[in-house]
Amino acid sequence: MTSENLNSVIATLERLYGTEKCGLNFKTPFELLIATILSAQCTDVRVNIVTADLFKTAETPKSILSLGQAQLKNMISSCGLANTKAKNIILTCEKLLTDFNGIVPRTMAELSSLPGVGRKTANVVMSNAFGIPAIAVDTHVFRVAKRIGLAQGDNVAIVEKELMAILPREIWSDAHHWLIWHGRKCCTARNPKCEICELKDFCQYIK
Ligand code: SF4
Missing domain, CATH: 1.10.1670.10 (Helix-hairpin-Helix base-excision DNA repair enzymes (C-terminal))
Structure with a gap:
């Protein structure tokens, strides 16, 4: 060209x-991270409906972990791939608390070390939550x-x-x-x- x-x-x-x-609704980097994991093979509209309820109940790694995987899976079931997504979100919350003091990291290497987070999700979080090109x-x-x-x-x-x-x-x-x-x-x-x-x-x- x-x-x-x-x-x-x-x-x-x-x-x-x-x-x-960004078509996903979020108030914090953590909410965007979870919404982006949920958006795999799902529309932004559907994710926004699910996260509107989910983030009222749980909006931090600790509060998501306190839901437990079974309740989380129920709450996100309409996004599809609920088993895998619930498992990855729980593992990601655990790793955020263990390795990152509960704070969503800003680099590709750190973000993509989180379960269920590939380059696409990491790039979405870096650009939309942190303004990194x-x-x-x-x-x-x-x-x-x-x-x-x-x-x-x-x-x-x-x-x-x-x-x-x-x-x-x-x-x-x-x-x-x-x-x-x-x-x-x-x-x-x-x-x-x-x-x-x-x-x-x-x-x-x-x-
Ligand atoms: S719709 Fe897509 S393929 Fe068609 S002219 Fe536009 S950019 Fe090209």
């Missing part, structure tokens, strides 16, 4: 989605970035590196949101709306 086309893609995405932010590559970012021609890699780790290389660091976190929203609203997995897409003049997929 030429630098002129790249600038046009960035400007268009910013114009379309510049006011969009990062590009979390989820299914929307992966698909849309590759279709437009911002990345070519065949796994999320490579696409993350490619996006960090091509996009200015100061827009990494925003670009993550822009690509997600473009994937939700226009560049859907099935039947992307290319005919009305404002990126169609620059997009590799349509060519």
